[in-house]
Amino acid sequence: MGDKENIKRLLQEAELYQGQGLLSEARLKYDAALDLIKNNPRIKNKEKLLAGLAKKINMLEVNTQKVEMGPSSPELSSRAQDLIQKLFSFSKEESEEEAALEGALALAKFGQFERALAEFNQLIANETHRLVAAKNVLRCHIALDSEELAGDKYEEWAKSDMFTHDQLETLRVFMEQVLESKGVDRKLTVVGVKAEAVVEEKKEEEFIDISSIGIYLDSGPGKGKVVEFDVNFQSGNLLSLIVSKKDGTMIEHLAIDNQLEDLQFYSPIAIFNGSGVVAAKSEIKSGPKQGDYCLDIKITST
Protein backbone atom coordinates (compact mmCIF):
# COMPACT_ATOMS: atom_id res chain seq x y z
CA MET A 1 0.00 0.00 0.00
CA GLY A 2 1.41 3.41 -0.97
CA ASP A 3 1.78 6.30 1.42
CA LYS A 4 -1.20 8.07 -0.10
CA GLU A 5 -3.49 5.10 0.56
CA ASN A 6 -1.98 4.65 3.97
CA ILE A 7 -2.71 8.25 4.91
CA LYS A 8 -6.24 7.94 3.57
CA ARG A 9 -6.81 4.77 5.58
CA LEU A 10 -5.38 6.28 8.76
CA LEU A 11 -7.61 9.34 8.44
CA GLN A 12 -10.65 7.19 7.78
CA GLU A 13 -9.92 5.16 10.91
CA ALA A 14 -9.23 8.28 12.97
CA GLU A 15 -12.54 9.81 11.99
CA LEU A 16 -14.47 6.67 12.73
CA TYR A 17 -12.84 6.27 16.14
CA GLN A 18 -13.57 9.89 16.92
CA GLY A 19 -17.19 9.35 15.96
CA GLN A 20 -17.28 6.36 18.30
CA GLY A 21 -15.87 8.41 21.16
CA LEU A 22 -12.59 6.47 21.09
CA LEU A 23 -10.58 9.65 21.35
CA SER A 24 -7.12 8.35 22.25
CA GLU A 25 -7.31 5.77 19.44
CA ALA A 26 -8.31 8.53 17.01
CA ARG A 27 -5.39 10.65 18.18
CA LEU A 28 -2.91 7.83 17.51
CA LYS A 29 -4.17 7.48 13.96
CA TYR A 30 -4.07 11.24 13.32
CA ASP A 31 -0.51 11.34 14.67
CA ALA A 32 0.52 8.45 12.44
CA ALA A 33 -0.99 10.21 9.41
CA LEU A 34 0.75 13.44 10.40
CA ASP A 35 4.12 11.67 10.50
CA LEU A 36 3.57 10.08 7.11
CA ILE A 37 2.66 13.41 5.52
CA LYS A 38 5.61 15.21 7.11
CA ASN A 39 8.11 12.59 6.03
CA ASN A 40 6.94 12.17 2.46
CA PRO A 41 8.49 14.75 0.12
CA ARG A 42 6.31 13.69 -2.80
CA ILE A 43 3.00 14.72 -1.28
CA LYS A 44 1.45 17.73 -2.95
CA ASN A 45 -0.26 20.51 -0.97
CA LYS A 46 1.60 19.36 2.09
CA GLU A 47 1.14 22.62 4.01
CA LYS A 48 -2.58 22.66 3.37
CA LEU A 49 -2.91 19.03 4.42
CA LEU A 50 -0.89 19.56 7.59
CA ALA A 51 -2.94 22.64 8.51
CA GLY A 52 -6.18 20.71 8.03
CA LEU A 53 -4.91 17.87 10.13
CA ALA A 54 -3.69 20.20 12.89
CA LYS A 55 -7.20 21.66 13.01
CA LYS A 56 -8.70 18.19 13.41
CA ILE A 57 -6.22 17.27 16.15
CA ASN A 58 -6.99 20.51 17.92
CA MET A 59 -10.71 19.76 17.87
CA LEU A 60 -10.04 16.26 19.14
CA GLU A 61 -8.03 17.69 22.03
CA VAL A 62 -10.89 20.02 22.95
CA ASN A 63 -13.27 17.05 22.99
CA THR A 64 -10.85 14.97 25.04
CA GLN A 65 -10.54 17.74 27.61
CA LYS A 66 -14.31 18.11 27.79
CA VAL A 67 -14.62 14.40 28.57
CA GLU A 68 -11.77 14.38 31.07
CA MET A 69 -12.83 17.54 32.84
CA GLY A 70 -16.51 16.61 32.86
CA PRO A 71 -18.13 16.32 36.27
CA SER A 72 -17.60 12.89 37.75
CA SER A 73 -20.84 13.14 39.69
CA PRO A 74 -23.19 15.91 38.63
CA GLU A 75 -26.36 16.66 40.57
CA LEU A 76 -29.11 14.51 39.08
CA SER A 77 -32.84 15.15 38.80
CA SER A 78 -34.90 14.11 41.81
CA ARG A 79 -36.46 11.40 39.63
CA ALA A 80 -33.05 9.90 38.92
CA GLN A 81 -32.14 10.18 42.58
CA ASP A 82 -35.37 8.40 43.55
CA LEU A 83 -34.48 5.63 41.14
CA ILE A 84 -30.96 5.24 42.54
CA GLN A 85 -32.38 5.07 46.05
CA LYS A 86 -34.95 2.48 45.01
CA LEU A 87 -32.68 0.30 42.88
CA PHE A 88 -29.81 0.14 45.31
CA SER A 89 -31.81 -0.62 48.44
CA PHE A 90 -30.88 -4.27 48.33
CA SER A 91 -32.48 -5.31 51.61
CA LYS A 92 -35.95 -3.95 50.88
CA GLU A 93 -37.51 -7.38 51.26
CA GLU A 94 -35.85 -7.99 54.63
CA SER A 95 -35.58 -4.75 56.55
CA GLU A 96 -36.95 -1.32 55.67
CA GLU A 97 -34.43 0.39 57.93
CA GLU A 98 -31.49 -1.43 56.37
CA ALA A 99 -32.84 -0.66 52.89
CA ALA A 100 -33.17 3.03 53.77
CA LEU A 101 -29.54 3.08 54.87
CA GLU A 102 -28.41 1.29 51.70
CA GLY A 103 -30.38 3.75 49.56
CA ALA A 104 -28.77 6.71 51.30
CA LEU A 105 -25.31 5.16 50.98
CA ALA A 106 -25.91 4.59 47.25
CA LEU A 107 -26.91 8.24 46.80
CA ALA A 108 -23.65 9.26 48.47
CA LYS A 109 -21.63 6.81 46.36
CA PHE A 110 -23.19 8.29 43.23
CA GLY A 111 -22.18 11.74 44.44
CA GLN A 112 -25.71 12.95 45.27
CA PHE A 113 -24.55 14.42 48.56
CA GLU A 114 -27.33 16.98 49.17
CA ARG A 115 -30.03 14.35 48.90
CA ALA A 116 -27.97 11.76 50.77
CA LEU A 117 -27.48 14.28 53.56
CA ALA A 118 -31.24 14.71 53.94
CA GLU A 119 -31.68 10.94 54.07
CA PHE A 120 -28.89 10.38 56.62
CA ASN A 121 -30.28 13.17 58.80
CA GLN A 122 -33.57 11.28 58.94
CA LEU A 123 -31.82 7.99 59.63
CA ILE A 124 -30.17 9.40 62.74
CA ALA A 125 -33.53 9.01 64.47
CA ASN A 126 -33.10 5.26 64.07
CA GLU A 127 -31.04 3.90 66.95
CA THR A 128 -29.61 0.92 65.04
CA HIS A 129 -28.08 3.04 62.32
CA ARG A 130 -27.49 6.23 64.31
CA LEU A 131 -23.71 6.16 64.35
CA VAL A 132 -23.31 5.08 60.71
CA ALA A 133 -25.81 7.74 59.64
CA ALA A 134 -24.08 10.41 61.73
CA LYS A 135 -20.68 9.59 60.27
CA ASN A 136 -22.16 9.83 56.80
CA VAL A 137 -23.82 13.16 57.60
CA LEU A 138 -20.35 14.47 58.42
CA ARG A 139 -18.91 12.84 55.27
CA CYS A 140 -21.58 14.46 53.08
CA HIS A 141 -20.93 17.90 54.57
CA ILE A 142 -17.22 17.42 53.94
CA ALA A 143 -17.84 16.22 50.37
CA LEU A 144 -19.89 19.39 49.85
CA ASP A 145 -16.89 21.40 51.07
CA SER A 146 -18.70 22.53 54.19
CA GLU A 147 -16.31 21.37 56.92
CA GLU A 148 -17.60 24.26 59.04
CA LEU A 149 -21.15 22.86 58.94
CA ALA A 150 -19.84 19.38 59.73
CA GLY A 151 -18.09 20.77 62.81
CA ASP A 152 -21.24 22.68 63.84
CA LYS A 153 -23.27 19.52 63.44
CA TYR A 154 -20.94 17.64 65.74
CA GLU A 155 -21.21 20.41 68.35
CA GLU A 156 -25.00 20.25 68.08
CA TRP A 157 -24.91 16.50 68.74
CA ALA A 158 -22.43 16.95 71.60
CA LYS A 159 -24.96 19.19 73.34
CA SER A 160 -27.86 16.80 72.81
CA ASP A 161 -28.33 13.47 74.52
CA MET A 162 -28.83 11.59 71.28
CA PHE A 163 -25.42 9.88 71.25
CA THR A 164 -23.50 7.97 73.90
CA HIS A 165 -20.15 9.35 74.98
CA ASP A 166 -18.35 6.58 73.12
CA GLN A 167 -20.22 7.36 69.93
CA LEU A 168 -19.47 11.06 70.27
CA GLU A 169 -15.83 10.27 70.81
CA THR A 170 -15.75 8.17 67.63
CA LEU A 171 -17.37 11.02 65.71
CA ARG A 172 -15.00 13.61 67.20
CA VAL A 173 -11.88 11.61 66.37
CA PHE A 174 -13.18 11.04 62.84
CA MET A 175 -14.01 14.72 62.36
CA GLU A 176 -10.76 16.03 63.75
CA GLN A 177 -8.79 13.72 61.45
CA VAL A 178 -10.67 15.05 58.46
CA LEU A 179 -10.40 18.67 59.53
CA GLU A 180 -6.67 18.26 60.08
CA SER A 181 -6.18 16.68 56.66
CA LYS A 182 -8.03 19.65 55.14
CA GLY A 183 -5.84 22.10 57.03
CA VAL A 184 -8.73 23.36 59.17
CA ASP A 185 -7.65 24.25 62.69
CA ARG A 186 -10.72 23.60 64.79
CA LYS A 187 -10.87 21.79 68.09
CA LEU A 188 -14.12 20.04 68.84
CA THR A 189 -15.72 19.65 72.24
CA VAL A 190 -14.59 16.50 74.01
CA VAL A 191 -17.49 14.89 75.84
CA GLY A 192 -16.70 12.62 78.80
CA VAL A 193 -13.67 10.92 77.28
CA LYS A 194 -12.27 8.10 79.29
CA ALA A 195 -8.60 8.42 80.16
CA GLU A 196 -7.68 5.34 78.09
CA ALA A 197 -9.54 6.77 75.12
CA VAL A 198 -7.19 9.73 75.09
CA VAL A 199 -4.21 7.39 75.11
CA GLU A 200 -5.76 5.31 72.35
CA GLU A 201 -6.59 8.35 70.29
CA LYS A 202 -3.14 8.69 68.79
CA LYS A 203 -3.28 5.05 67.72
CA GLU A 204 -6.74 5.45 66.19
CA GLU A 205 -5.71 8.38 64.10
CA GLU A 206 -3.21 6.23 62.28
CA PHE A 207 -6.01 4.23 60.69
CA ILE A 208 -7.91 5.57 57.78
CA ASP A 209 -11.63 5.12 57.54
CA ILE A 210 -12.49 1.72 56.10
CA SER A 211 -15.89 1.36 54.45
CA SER A 212 -15.85 -2.34 53.66
CA ILE A 213 -13.70 -5.40 54.04
CA GLY A 214 -13.13 -8.45 51.84
CA ILE A 215 -12.44 -11.68 53.69
CA TYR A 216 -10.87 -14.65 51.93
CA LEU A 217 -12.50 -17.81 53.23
CA ASP A 218 -10.00 -20.63 53.50
CA SER A 219 -12.45 -23.11 54.95
CA GLY A 220 -16.16 -23.65 55.49
CA PRO A 221 -18.92 -23.66 52.86
CA GLY A 222 -17.57 -20.59 51.10
CA LYS A 223 -14.04 -21.97 50.84
CA GLY A 224 -11.99 -20.19 48.19
CA LYS A 225 -14.37 -17.22 47.99
CA VAL A 226 -13.79 -13.61 48.94
CA VAL A 227 -16.81 -12.22 50.74
CA GLU A 228 -17.26 -8.51 51.18
CA PHE A 229 -18.95 -6.96 54.21
CA ASP A 230 -19.69 -3.32 54.95
CA VAL A 231 -18.01 -1.93 58.04
CA ASN A 232 -20.72 -0.70 60.38
CA PHE A 233 -18.45 0.79 62.93
CA GLN A 234 -14.75 1.46 63.21
CA SER A 235 -12.71 2.37 66.21
CA GLY A 236 -9.07 2.67 65.23
CA ASN A 237 -7.89 -0.74 64.09
CA LEU A 238 -11.05 -2.48 65.27
CA LEU A 239 -13.74 -3.02 62.64
CA SER A 240 -17.28 -4.10 63.53
CA LEU A 241 -19.33 -5.80 60.86
CA ILE A 242 -22.94 -6.88 60.93
CA VAL A 243 -23.30 -10.10 58.96
CA SER A 244 -26.86 -10.91 58.01
CA LYS A 245 -28.23 -14.29 59.06
CA LYS A 246 -28.47 -15.39 55.42
CA ASP A 247 -24.69 -15.01 55.18
CA GLY A 248 -24.18 -16.66 58.54
CA THR A 249 -22.91 -19.90 57.07
CA MET A 250 -20.07 -17.97 55.41
CA ILE A 251 -18.62 -17.03 58.77
CA GLU A 252 -19.72 -19.96 60.90
CA HIS A 253 -16.21 -21.47 60.88
CA LEU A 254 -14.66 -18.25 62.18
CA ALA A 255 -13.86 -18.21 65.88
CA ILE A 256 -12.31 -15.71 68.25
CA ASP A 257 -8.53 -15.38 67.80
CA ASN A 258 -8.62 -16.90 64.30
CA GLN A 259 -5.98 -15.30 62.11
CA LEU A 260 -7.31 -13.87 58.86
CA GLU A 261 -4.82 -13.51 56.07
CA ASP A 262 -5.53 -11.91 52.68
CA LEU A 263 -7.94 -9.30 53.95
CA GLN A 264 -8.85 -6.54 51.53
CA PHE A 265 -9.71 -3.16 52.98
CA TYR A 266 -11.71 -0.67 50.99
CA SER A 267 -11.61 2.96 51.98
CA PRO A 268 -12.86 6.03 50.10
CA ILE A 269 -9.25 6.86 49.21
CA ALA A 270 -7.54 3.51 48.75
CA ILE A 271 -7.86 -0.26 48.57
CA PHE A 272 -5.19 -2.19 50.42
CA ASN A 273 -4.45 -5.67 51.69
CA GLY A 274 -3.61 -6.81 55.16
CA SER A 275 -4.30 -9.32 57.85
CA GLY A 276 -6.31 -9.38 61.03
CA VAL A 277 -7.67 -11.43 63.83
CA VAL A 278 -11.23 -12.23 64.89
CA ALA A 279 -11.67 -10.19 68.07
CA ALA A 280 -15.30 -11.01 68.80
CA LYS A 281 -18.21 -12.85 67.26
CA SER A 282 -21.72 -12.93 68.59
CA GLU A 283 -25.27 -13.46 67.46
CA ILE A 284 -27.63 -10.52 67.92
CA LYS A 285 -30.37 -11.76 70.21
CA SER A 286 -32.95 -8.97 69.98
CA GLY A 287 -34.03 -5.95 67.98
CA PRO A 288 -34.48 -5.57 64.23
CA LYS A 289 -31.21 -7.35 63.53
CA GLN A 290 -32.07 -10.39 65.63
CA GLY A 291 -30.39 -13.48 64.22
CA ASP A 292 -27.66 -11.50 62.44
CA TYR A 293 -24.05 -11.73 63.61
CA CYS A 294 -21.77 -9.08 64.94
CA LEU A 295 -18.18 -9.76 63.93
CA ASP A 296 -15.27 -7.69 65.22
CA ILE A 297 -12.00 -7.85 63.34
CA LYS A 298 -8.82 -6.32 64.65
CA ILE A 299 -6.41 -5.24 61.91
CA THR A 300 -2.96 -6.57 62.72
CA SER A 301 -1.05 -5.51 59.64
CA THR A 302 -1.64 -3.56 56.46
Place this chain on the structure above:
Amino acid sequence: MAIFNLKKREIECKIVYYGPGRGGKTTNLEYIFKTFRKQITGEMVSINTEGDRTLFFDFLPMGLGKIKGCEIKVQLYTVPGQVRYSSTRKLVLRGVDGIVFVADSLEVRREKNMLSLKDLQSNLKEYGLNIFKVPLVLQYNKRDLGEQDIPVMSIEQMDRDMNRQLKVPSFPGSALKGDGVGVALKECMMLTLKSLQKELKWAQ
Protein backbone atom coordinates in the same frame (compact mmCIF):
# COMPACT_ATOMS: atom_id res chain seq x y z
CA MET B 1 -29.16 -12.07 43.95
CA ALA B 2 -32.67 -12.34 42.57
CA ILE B 3 -35.63 -11.47 44.73
CA PHE B 4 -38.12 -14.30 44.99
CA ASN B 5 -41.49 -13.23 46.34
CA LEU B 6 -43.03 -16.51 47.33
CA LYS B 7 -46.42 -14.98 48.14
CA LYS B 8 -46.83 -13.27 44.79
CA ARG B 9 -44.96 -16.07 42.95
CA GLU B 10 -42.73 -13.44 41.44
CA ILE B 11 -39.00 -13.41 40.66
CA GLU B 12 -37.08 -10.24 39.99
CA CYS B 13 -33.63 -10.81 38.54
CA LYS B 14 -30.82 -8.57 37.44
CA ILE B 15 -28.86 -8.78 34.20
CA VAL B 16 -25.90 -6.48 33.77
CA TYR B 17 -24.29 -5.42 30.48
CA TYR B 18 -20.58 -5.18 31.18
CA GLY B 19 -17.65 -4.31 28.93
CA PRO B 20 -15.12 -1.66 27.94
CA GLY B 21 -16.16 1.95 27.55
CA ARG B 22 -17.74 2.91 24.20
CA GLY B 23 -18.23 -0.74 23.35
CA GLY B 24 -22.00 -0.54 22.78
CA LYS B 25 -23.63 -1.54 26.07
CA THR B 26 -26.05 1.39 26.04
CA THR B 27 -26.75 0.83 22.32
CA ASN B 28 -27.74 -2.76 23.17
CA LEU B 29 -30.24 -1.51 25.73
CA GLU B 30 -31.58 1.15 23.38
CA TYR B 31 -32.19 -1.48 20.73
CA ILE B 32 -33.95 -3.74 23.25
CA PHE B 33 -36.08 -0.79 24.39
CA LYS B 34 -37.09 -0.04 20.78
CA THR B 35 -37.64 -3.61 19.70
CA PHE B 36 -39.09 -5.61 22.58
CA ARG B 37 -41.89 -3.16 23.40
CA LYS B 38 -44.23 -5.88 24.62
CA GLN B 39 -41.83 -7.00 27.30
CA ILE B 40 -40.73 -3.53 28.39
CA THR B 41 -42.52 -2.51 31.57
CA GLY B 42 -41.13 0.99 32.08
CA GLU B 43 -39.00 3.76 30.68
CA MET B 44 -35.32 3.32 29.93
CA VAL B 45 -33.31 5.54 32.22
CA SER B 46 -29.87 6.68 31.10
CA ILE B 47 -27.58 8.84 33.12
CA ASN B 48 -25.07 10.23 30.64
CA THR B 49 -22.36 12.80 30.66
CA GLU B 50 -20.30 14.70 28.10
CA GLY B 51 -20.18 12.90 24.77
CA ASP B 52 -23.00 10.48 25.67
CA ARG B 53 -20.79 8.40 27.92
CA THR B 54 -22.64 6.42 30.56
CA LEU B 55 -21.96 8.15 33.83
CA PHE B 56 -23.56 5.85 36.38
CA PHE B 57 -25.72 3.25 34.67
CA ASP B 58 -28.61 2.66 32.28
CA PHE B 59 -31.68 0.88 33.51
CA LEU B 60 -34.45 -0.92 31.67
CA PRO B 61 -37.17 -3.01 33.34
CA MET B 62 -38.71 -5.94 31.49
CA GLY B 63 -41.39 -8.51 32.20
CA LEU B 64 -41.23 -11.96 30.68
CA GLY B 65 -44.67 -12.99 31.85
CA LYS B 66 -45.38 -16.25 33.64
CA ILE B 67 -42.88 -19.08 33.36
CA LYS B 68 -43.80 -22.31 35.15
CA GLY B 69 -46.30 -20.47 37.31
CA CYS B 70 -43.98 -17.67 38.29
CA GLU B 71 -44.05 -14.07 37.11
CA ILE B 72 -40.56 -13.21 35.88
CA LYS B 73 -39.33 -9.64 36.03
CA VAL B 74 -35.93 -8.72 34.65
CA GLN B 75 -33.99 -5.57 35.32
CA LEU B 76 -31.37 -4.75 32.71
CA TYR B 77 -28.47 -2.52 33.68
CA THR B 78 -25.36 -1.24 31.97
CA VAL B 79 -22.26 -0.23 33.87
CA PRO B 80 -20.11 2.79 33.04
CA GLY B 81 -17.20 1.41 31.03
CA GLN B 82 -14.69 4.14 31.71
CA VAL B 83 -11.92 3.12 34.07
CA ARG B 84 -12.44 6.09 36.41
CA TYR B 85 -15.94 4.93 37.36
CA SER B 86 -14.80 1.71 38.96
CA SER B 87 -16.64 2.20 42.24
CA THR B 88 -20.01 2.83 40.58
CA ARG B 89 -19.38 -0.09 38.24
CA LYS B 90 -18.88 -2.32 41.24
CA LEU B 91 -22.03 -1.03 42.93
CA VAL B 92 -24.15 -1.67 39.82
CA LEU B 93 -22.82 -5.23 39.70
CA ARG B 94 -24.02 -5.97 43.22
CA GLY B 95 -26.73 -8.61 43.26
CA VAL B 96 -26.19 -9.56 39.60
CA ASP B 97 -27.82 -12.76 38.31
CA GLY B 98 -26.58 -12.79 34.72
CA ILE B 99 -24.10 -10.90 32.57
CA VAL B 100 -23.85 -9.95 28.92
CA PHE B 101 -20.25 -8.97 28.28
CA VAL B 102 -20.16 -6.60 25.30
CA ALA B 103 -16.72 -6.78 23.73
CA ASP B 104 -15.56 -4.35 21.07
CA SER B 105 -14.49 -6.01 17.80
CA LEU B 106 -12.21 -3.14 16.81
CA GLU B 107 -8.58 -4.25 16.74
CA VAL B 108 -7.54 -1.13 18.60
CA ARG B 109 -9.76 -2.15 21.54
CA ARG B 110 -8.30 -5.63 22.00
CA GLU B 111 -6.45 -4.83 25.20
CA LYS B 112 -9.39 -2.87 26.62
CA ASN B 113 -11.65 -5.91 26.16
CA MET B 114 -9.31 -8.12 28.12
CA LEU B 115 -8.80 -5.55 30.86
CA SER B 116 -12.54 -5.13 31.23
CA LEU B 117 -13.08 -8.89 31.47
CA LYS B 118 -10.40 -9.04 34.15
CA ASP B 119 -12.09 -6.17 35.96
CA LEU B 120 -15.37 -8.09 35.80
CA GLN B 121 -13.71 -11.17 37.26
CA SER B 122 -12.20 -9.25 40.16
CA ASN B 123 -15.42 -7.35 40.91
CA LEU B 124 -17.41 -10.59 40.89
CA LYS B 125 -14.83 -12.14 43.20
CA GLU B 126 -15.34 -9.33 45.66
CA TYR B 127 -19.01 -10.26 45.80
CA GLY B 128 -18.10 -13.90 46.32
CA LEU B 129 -19.02 -14.86 42.74
CA ASN B 130 -16.98 -16.92 40.32
CA ILE B 131 -16.82 -15.79 36.69
CA PHE B 132 -16.78 -19.45 35.65
CA LYS B 133 -20.06 -20.12 37.43
CA VAL B 134 -22.08 -16.96 36.93
CA PRO B 135 -24.48 -17.00 33.91
CA LEU B 136 -22.48 -15.17 31.27
CA VAL B 137 -22.59 -14.64 27.52
CA LEU B 138 -20.21 -12.72 25.28
CA GLN B 139 -21.28 -10.44 22.49
CA TYR B 140 -18.65 -9.41 19.94
CA ASN B 141 -20.05 -6.06 18.96
CA LYS B 142 -19.41 -3.71 16.03
CA ARG B 143 -18.96 -6.52 13.48
CA ASP B 144 -20.49 -4.18 10.87
CA LEU B 145 -17.39 -1.97 10.95
CA GLY B 146 -15.43 -4.69 9.16
CA GLU B 147 -17.54 -3.92 6.08
CA GLN B 148 -16.25 -0.35 6.17
CA ASP B 149 -12.62 -1.52 5.94
CA ILE B 150 -11.95 -0.72 9.56
CA PRO B 151 -9.64 -3.33 11.17
CA VAL B 152 -11.74 -5.66 13.32
CA MET B 153 -10.62 -8.83 15.03
CA SER B 154 -11.77 -12.19 13.74
CA ILE B 155 -14.33 -14.11 15.81
CA GLU B 156 -11.68 -16.81 16.32
CA GLN B 157 -9.23 -14.32 17.73
CA MET B 158 -11.85 -12.85 20.09
CA ASP B 159 -12.77 -16.35 21.21
CA ARG B 160 -9.11 -17.10 21.84
CA ASP B 161 -8.61 -13.85 23.74
CA MET B 162 -11.67 -14.01 25.93
CA ASN B 163 -13.42 -17.31 25.73
CA ARG B 164 -10.66 -19.90 25.70
CA GLN B 165 -11.14 -20.72 29.35
CA LEU B 166 -14.63 -19.41 29.99
CA LYS B 167 -16.23 -21.43 27.18
CA VAL B 168 -19.50 -19.50 27.41
CA PRO B 169 -21.92 -18.81 24.54
CA SER B 170 -20.63 -16.05 22.29
CA PHE B 171 -22.41 -14.07 19.59
CA PRO B 172 -21.22 -11.73 16.86
CA GLY B 173 -23.28 -8.58 16.86
CA SER B 174 -23.93 -5.06 15.76
CA ALA B 175 -25.95 -3.32 18.44
CA LEU B 176 -26.48 -0.35 16.15
CA LYS B 177 -28.22 -2.57 13.58
CA GLY B 178 -29.68 -4.89 16.18
CA ASP B 179 -27.75 -7.94 15.02
CA GLY B 180 -26.97 -10.36 17.82
CA VAL B 181 -28.72 -8.27 20.46
CA GLY B 182 -31.85 -10.31 21.01
CA VAL B 183 -30.10 -13.66 20.76
CA ALA B 184 -27.45 -12.69 23.33
CA LEU B 185 -30.08 -11.40 25.75
CA LYS B 186 -32.27 -14.47 25.31
CA GLU B 187 -29.35 -16.82 25.92
CA CYS B 188 -28.32 -14.87 28.99
CA MET B 189 -31.89 -14.92 30.33
CA MET B 190 -32.11 -18.64 29.74
CA LEU B 191 -28.86 -19.32 31.58
CA THR B 192 -29.93 -16.99 34.38
CA LEU B 193 -33.32 -18.62 34.82
CA LYS B 194 -31.75 -22.09 34.78
CA SER B 195 -29.30 -21.00 37.45
CA LEU B 196 -32.08 -19.44 39.54
CA GLN B 197 -34.17 -22.56 39.17
CA LYS B 198 -31.26 -24.58 40.57
CA GLU B 199 -30.93 -22.18 43.45
CA LEU B 200 -34.54 -21.30 44.28
CA LYS B 201 -36.37 -24.33 42.85
CA TRP B 202 -39.22 -22.00 41.93
CA ALA B 203 -40.59 -24.18 39.14
CA GLN B 204 -41.44 -27.07 41.46
